[in-house]
Amino acid sequence: MKRLIFFILHFLFFITCAAAQPMMRDVFAAMPDSVLPLVTKNNRLDCIDFIENNMEARVRNKMGEYVTLEALTADYARFRTSNLSILEMKLLPLDSIHHSSLVTHHSSYLLCLVSTIQTGEDGTSRRLEDSNIRFLYPDWRPLAGPVPYVRPADAGFLHMQLSPDALTLTLTPQTALMTLEEKEHLLEPPLTIGLRWNGSTFVLE
Numbered sequence: 001m002k003r004l005i006f007f008i009l010h011f012l013f014f015i016t017c018a019a020a021q022p023m024m025r026d027v028f029a030a031m032p033d034s035v036l037p038l039v040t041k042n043n044r045l046d047c048i049d050f051i052e053n054n055m056e057a058r059v060r061n062k063m064g065e066y067v068t069l070e071a072l073t074a075d076y077a078r079f080r081t082s083n084l085s086i087l088e089m090k091l092l093p094l095d096s097i098h099h100s101s102l103v104t105h106h107s108s109y110l111l112c113l114v115s116t117i118q119t120g121e122d123g124t125s126r127r128l129e130d131s132n133i134r135f136l137y138p139d140w141r142p143l144a145g146p147v148p149y150v151r152p153a154d155a156g157f158l159h160m161q162l163s164p165d166a167l168t169l170t171l172t173p174q175t176a177l178m179t180l181e182e183k184e185h186l187l188e189p190p191l192t193i194g195l196r197w198n199g200s201t202f203v204l205e
Contacts, residue, residue: 021074021075021091021093021109022091022107022109022138022139023074024072024073024074024075024076024077024089024091025048025052025072027077027089027091027111027138027139027140028044028048028069028072028077028079028089029041029044029045029048030139030140031044031140032140035140036079036081036087037062038061038062038063038065038067038081039061039062039067039081040061040062043059043060043061043067044069046059047059047067047068047069047079048069048072050069051069051072052072056068057069057070057072065082067079067080067081067082068080071164073164073165074091075090075091076088076089076090076091076162076163076164076165077089078164084117084118084119085115085116085117085118086115086116086118087113087114087115087116088113088114088115088116088161088162089111089112089113089114089162090111090112090114090162090163090167091109091110091111091112091138092109092110092111092112092167092197093108093109093167093199094108094109094110094199094200095198095199095200107137107138107139109137109138110135110136110137110138110143110148111135111136111137111138111140112133112134112135112162112169113133113134113135113136114131114132114133114160114161114162114169115131115132115133116129116130116131116159116160116161117129117130117131128157128174129157129159129172129174130157130158130159130174131151131158131159131160131161132151132160133149133150133151133160133169134147135147135148135149148200148201148202149169149201149202152171155171155173156173156174157173157174158171158172158173158174159171159172159173159174160172166196167196167197168194168195168196168197168205169194169195169196169197169202170192170193170194170195171192171193171194171195172192172193173191
């Protein structure tokens with residue numbers, strides 16, 4: 001009887017831990033070296049320590065270049081990997097009813113990564129930003145089911161930005177490489193598109 005009670009308590013404890021939301025600080029610390037080969041685990045741990053103590057989270061990578069953890073919350077991180085590149089990370093809760101193929105006994109969350117490359121001078125018409133998006137489990141395992149959202153194939157250069165405070169994704173088409181004639185033919189400036197995570201995918205707000 002005691003063994004049965006112990007087994008039940010252990011099982012309930014495991015289920016509770018599995019359902020608990022992972023913390024972004026732990027996800028960031030556990031990032032595999034293959035994701036950012038020039039950034040060591042000590043680099044990431046130092047950044048976490050600095051930002052949690054209200055210090056500038058800026059360290060040198062393996063090449064001696066500065067990298068900076070610019071923001072860290074319970075479910076979001078923004079990591080500047082170079083002067084012209086940024087990695088954003090967001091933990092997204094999964095709706096088990098609509099996306100049961102992705103929910104596992106390990107986690108009911110997904111890790112969304114948005115990588116952005118920047119060129120041109122900030123704040124000018126020559127500024128160009130292009131982003132890619134991908135999804136993993138919070139322990140960095142590949143997904144067991146279909147990808148919940150894919151960047152539009154005909155988007156051209158597209159800046160994608162996750163929100164630190166909400167479950168949203170902003171898409172901004174880029175016009176820096178358009179010719180003057182192409183810009184003149186635009187009926188209006190490209191609209192910024194706001195998407196909201198609904199537990200299954202990103203949809204229009």
